[in-house]
Amino acid sequence: MQNIIIASTSTVHGSGYLEYIIQDLKAFFKNADTILFIPYARPGGISHEDYTRLANKAFAKINIKVKGIHEFYNPAQAIKNAQGIFVGGGNTFVLTNQLYKHNLIDILKQTVKNGTPYLGTSAGSNICGLTIKTTNDMPIVFPPSFNALGLVPFNINPHYLDPLANSKHMGETRETRIKEFHHFNTPPVIGLREGSWLHVTQNSIILKGPLTARVFEYNKVPYEVETETQLNQLK
Amino acid sequence: MQNIIIASTSTVHGSGYLEYIIQDLKAFFKNADTILFIPYARPGGISHEDYTRLANKAFAKINIKVKGIHEFYNPAQAIKNAQGIFVGGGNTFVLTNQLYKHNLIDILKQTVKNGTPYLGTSAGSNICGLTIKTTNDMPIVFPPSFNALGLVPFNINPHYLDPLANSKHMGETRETRIKEFHHFNTPPVIGLREGSWLHVTQNSIILKGPLTARVFEYNKVPYEVETETQLNQLK
Numbered sequence: 001m002q003n004i005i006i007a008s009t010s011t012v013h014g015s016g017y018l019e020y021i022i023q024d025l026k027a028f029f030k031n032a033d034t035i036l037f038i039p040y041a042r043p044g045g046i047s048h049e050d051y052t053r054l055a056n057k058a059f060a061k062i063n064i065k066v067k068g069i070h071e072f073y074n075p076a077q078a079i080k081n082a083q084g085i086f087v088g089g090g091n092t093f094v095l096t097n098q099l100y101k102h103n104l105i106d107i108l109k110q111t112v113k114n115g116t117p118y119l120g121t122s123a124g125s126n127i128c129g130l131t132i133k134t135t136n137d138m139p140i141v142f143p144p145s146f147n148a149l150g151l152v153p154f155n156i157n158p159h160y161l162d163p164l165a166n167s168k169h170m171g172e173t174r175e176t177r178i179k180e181f182h183h184f185n186t187p188p189v190i191g192l193r194e195g196s197w198l199h200v201t202q203n204s205i206i207l208k209g210p211l212t213a214r215v216f217e218y219n220k221v222p223y224e225v226e227t228e229t230q231l232n233q234l235k
Numbered sequence: 236m237q238n239i240i241i242a243s244t245s246t247v248h249g250s251g252y253l254e255y256i257i258q259d260l261k262a263f264f265k266n267a268d269t270i271l272f273i274p275y276a277r278p279g280g281i282s283h284e285d286y287t288r289l290a291n292k293a294f295a296k297i298n299i300k301v302k303g304i305h306e307f308y309n310p311a312q313a314i315k316n317a318q319g320i321f322v323g324g325g326n327t328f329v330l331t332n333q334l335y336k337h338n339l340i341d342i343l344k345q346t347v348k349n350g351t352p353y354l355g356t357s358a359g360s361n362i363c364g365l366t367i368k369t370t371n372d373m374p375i376v377f378p379p380s381f382n383a384l385g386l387v388p389f390n391i392n393p394h395y396l397d398p399l400a401n402s403k404h405m406g407e408t409r410e411t412r413i414k415e416f417h418h419f420n421t422p423p424v425i426g427l428r429e430g431s432w433l434h435v436t437q438n439s440i441i442l443k444g445p446l447t448a449r450v451f452e453y454n455k456v457p458y459e460v461e462t463e464t465q466l467n468q469l470k
Contacts, residue, residue: 140415180325
């Protein structure tokens with residue numbers, strides 16, 4: 001029943017918010033006239049109100065209204081009743097912390113498992129994985145757990161970045177970081193480049209968008225998969 | 236009494252491990268013939284043994300022996316008895332988790348406060364701050380707390396990186412991330428570029444190395460400080 005888009009980013013370089021994917025979202029949310037927006041990740045620290053306005057503006061182009069979860073007295077009920085759900089990017093720790101604080105992890109997971117269409121971008125995609133242990137974000141708040149929704153049997157690394165040629169910076173590359181993850185954890189990780197997304201349905205996980213994705217499996221050499229690759233064997 | 240070096244990195248581009256700072260370390264550890272190495276951060280997931288060998292090789296050049304904390308039956312006692320302490324870089328979450336697991340946070344803090352010279356690089360520098368909330372590392376393990384040693388009244392951002400001109404990547408810049416930190420936390424953050432370090436003594440915190448550092452204070456415009464600047468007013 002589930003129907004999920006796990007997108008690397010909300011925005012690709014040189015294009016507006018959600019612009020690169022908006023026609024796909026029109027089809028994805030075809031049965032919704034209003035969707036529920038979860039603005040908890042607060043990119044750049046912006047308010048829930050301002051963030052919801054941004055989402056509203058993008059979805060207005062495909063005639064879908066957006067309501068922020070902070071507008072509801074009972075956020076769990078808002079999730080249950082939603083025609084569609086969008087969890088935006090920002091800081092994954094802030095997002096996860098808020099979901100735990102409002103006791104929304106289980107209800108969100110169950111609602112999406114039951115078929116309510118879910119769109120995640122960036123932080124909203126990180127939480128679709130087993131844990132948030134492969135986020136790129138700074139740990140600016142301490143959530144009660146790194147366990148996430150587990151809507152897919154692996155972890156996501158959004159905004160996946162290839163090593164920069166000629167860099168003199170000694171900080172770890174993204175690939176090095178994910179390899180370190182695999183010294184302490186065994187689930188696969190999908191590095192989704194900006195412009196890529198996964199479309200997850202009941203029996204299928206397909207890579208979408210113009211780019212390849214990089215797959216990191218425990219004790220294997222990382223490899224690239226082409227767009228339209230079926231990834232439902234990965235676990 | 237305290238005597239601490241908080242270094243951005245162990246290695247600058249094009250130079251060997253600790254090479255850029257080794258003569259300063261000779262003076263810093265002048266009263267030690269053996270120092271205690273804490274290899275818990277395990278860069279790239281290497282073993283405690285291999286990491287200690289690396290540190291040993293660097294310190295051999297200034298005739299200092301290095302013993303890894305994992306070689307001791309009682310790590311707390313090893314910290315208490317050390318002539319000097321070096322906590323190497325790697326993953327800050329792994330390091331912090333191990334320190335909590337072995338119940339070493341308080342003893343390490345007290346020992347350094349009492350005057351045992353402490354060198355931190357990268358992750359080993361992050362833990363000198365109030366919290367590890369400004370680390371750049373991937374949260375590959377879940378530590379019981381983000382609270383760190385608090386040897387200085389602010390946070391450290393090691394490997395500080397200026398925004399890349401012409402980047403088409405939509406992930407957050409370091410400055411954006413630290414500004415997000417200040418939406419949820421008030422302590423200052425010092426962005427230490429690779430090659431910079433802080434020398435902390437009882438009444439003084441001085442920026443060392445060839446570069447400026449970037450200081451982020453709550454509700455202030457970030458600013459640069461020159462090398463040799465006294466930073467002990469910052470809190």
